Amino acid sequence: MEAGESSTVLELMTGSLSSAEQSAADERYFDIRLAMVPIWQNRSDGPWLDVEQAVASNLEKPYRQRVYRLSTQPHAGKLAS
Secondary structure, eight states, X not given: OOHXXXXXXXXXXXXXXXXXXXXXXXXXXXXXXXXXXXXXXXXXSOXXXXXXXXXXXXXXXXXXXXXXXXXXXXXXXXXXX
């Protein structure tokens, strides 16, 4: 992956999201938190992201945990994770 592509995608994906506003407006939805944080930044086969999703009332016990590695697909000119 080219440095410019990876840094742009990594920057866009890094951060946290919350569905608190949607949950407050509609009781059918839970307040879910999503956090995406760069990890293993010294590796040359990345970038890599740690991804966790949890109910806001139980952040210490995420129900979904993933590790994403961003890369390009050969000859497709696309990014993959």
